[in-house]
Amino acid sequence: MSRIYIFTGKGGVGKTSVSAAHAVLSAGEGKRTLLVSTDMAHNLGDVFEVKLGKEPVCQRENLDLYEIDPNYVMEQDFWDIMECIGKMLPDSSGKSMEDFGMLPGMEELFSLLKIAEIRDTGAYERIIVDCAPTGETLSLLKFPELLSWYMEKLFPMGKVAMRVLSPVSKRLFELELPNRQAMTDIERMYLKLIQLQELLKDRNTTSIRLVAIPEKMVVEETKRNYMYMNLYNFNVDGLYINRVIPADIGNPFFDEWLKIQKKYITQLEESFREIPLCSIPWYEEEVRGTKAVERICKDALSGKEVFESSIQVRREQFEQVDDGYILTVFIPNARKEELDVYQTETEAVIRLGNYKRNIPLPNALKTYMITSAKLEDGKLRLRFRQECAK
Numbered sequence: 190m191s192r193i194y195i196f197t198g199k200g201g202v203g204k205t206s207v208s209a210a211h212a213v214l215s216a217g218e219g220k221r222t223l224l225v226s227t228d229m230a231h232n233l234g235d236v237f238e239v240k241l242g243k244e245p246v247c248q249r250e251n252l253d254l255y256e257i258d259p260n261y262v263m264e265q266d267f268w269d270i271m272e273c274i275g276k277m278l279p280d281s282s283g284k285s286m287e288d289f290g291m292l293p294g295m296e297e298l299f300s301l302l303k304i305a306e307i308r309d310t311g312a313y314e315r316i317i318v319d320c321a322p323t324g325e326t327l328s329l330l331k332f333p334e335l336l337s338w339y340m341e342k343l344f345p346m347g348k349v350a351m352r353v354l355s356p357v358s359k360r361l362f363e364l365e366l367p368n369r370q371a372m373t374d375i376e377r378m379y380l381k382l383i384q385l386q387e388l389l390k391d392r393n394t395t396s397i398r399l400v401a402i403p404e405k406m407v408v409e410e411t412k413r414n415y416m417y418m419n420l421y422n423f424n425v426d427g428l429y430i431n432r433v434i435p436a437d438i439g440n441p442f443f444d445e446w447l448k449i450q451k452k453y454i455t456q457l458e459e460s461f462r463e464i465p466l467c468s469i470p471w472y473e474e475e476v477r478g479t480k481a482v483e484r485i486c487k488d489a490l491s492g493k494e495v496f497e498s499s500i501q502v503r504r505e506q507f508e509q510v511d512d513g514y515i516l517t518v519f520i521p522n523a524r525k526e527e528l529d530v531y532q533t534e535t536e537a538v539i540r541l542g543n544y545k546r547n548i549p550l551p552n553a554l555k556t557y558m559i560t561s562a563k564l565e566d567g568k569l570r571l572r573f574r575q576e577c578a579k
């Protein structure tokens with residue numbers, strides 16, 4: 190089965206360069222690889238110095254390059270979804286396609302739907318995704334959960350879809366397939382988005398890799414990015430520290446810079462203890478052309494198992510204890526002051542800054558209440574106790 194590697198990070202840190210290097214390395218290992226860019230300001234073509242069109246182009250044996258044009262993809266493949274979203278959004282009746290482009294994360298959403306579709310064809314063993322800068326990716330990650338909230342409220346049928354797709358009832362899902370024709374467009378879109386979310390959260394399929402440089406602002410944002418990704422239970426399993434000044438540069442001009450970088454590299458090492466880190470040197474020239482990309486492979490990637498995802502990042506889990514249950518959620522770098530936790534009839538809700546994660550509660554917890562919340566060592570522990578009968 191093909192694996193998806195998503196490279197994300199703040200603007201200009203090296204996402205395109207690092208993902209290109211992975212693609213070249215992967216092709217060199219004899220794996221059929223697709224390097225795909227979801228950033229509207231594409232530059233895969235620039236890096237490889239080739240002209241790319243609206244479909245994947247072969248760069249070398251085992252490597253295709255593809256700059257997704259979300260508008261084209263939308264019109265070609267997902268017109269029905271667009272119409273559905275149009276129907277669901279307040280105020281959007283009769284609006285034209287262009288209006289949808291305004292919604293945050295919409296373009297990336299279509300790009301990811303396209304990537305999921307490509308994955309289903311089985312044409313590639315590895316799909317490497319060069320993302321748009323962090324902000325947009327994050328709003329996108331939130332999107333499916335937001336959407337399912339709307340769906341639950343507006344269209345109770347969504348609940349059926351949810352059941353159909355739960356992992357335990359995959360068999361049931363097969364059984365339901367013939368009836369899919371009969372589903373409304375909205376249900377089908379809902380299913381597609383839930384499927385996409387399941388795919389992106391599935392640790393056996395998707396790796397999310399963060400790219401950073403050792404500078405204050407970037408380090409801050411990368412830590413927060415990591416925190417939110419974990420809040421939503423995405424599988425972040427690698428950090429790349431790019432533009433690291435070689436220690437033996439032998440030029441006094443860089444003495445102070447070396448110290449500054451060292452400070453931020455140490456911070457990154459402390460904040461990302463659970464996942465492998467990989468440093469990439471700062472080169473004397475831009476990463477342009479296949480030689481430059483191969484140089485990153487040679488200096489930083491080869492000999493390491495960069496396509497493995499062997500780390501065991503603690504996922505969220507429910508465990509039974511003497512007097513109830515504990516739900517543990519891994520949220521590295523979170524601060525108490527920005528956390529808020531509450532419970533609805535069916536969900537535990539964790540609010541972190543501007544983000545909110547709804548975690549469905551198992552039926553067994555229907556009569557339980559959250560009695561305490563403790564944040565320790567990057568882990569939030571919610572304790573559930575049974576409501577006493579009065």
Ligand SMILES: Nc1ncnc2c1ncn2[C@@H]1O[C@H](COP(=O)(O)OP(=O)(O)OP(=O)(O)O)[C@@H](O)[C@H]1O
Pocket residue numbers: 198199200201202203204205206207228232321322431432433469470471472473474475476477
């Ligand atoms: N290790 C490096 N040494 C020297 N130059 C680098 C290095 N990594 C990246 N660059 C250069 O820095 C610039 C930004 O890199 P790149 O395009 O890979 O970043 P990006 O994160 O994809 O940017 P964007 O957010 O704009 O898509 C490019 O000009 C690239 O050639």
Ligand SMILES: [Mg+2]
Pocket residue numbers: 204205206228232319320
């Ligand atoms: Mg880029």
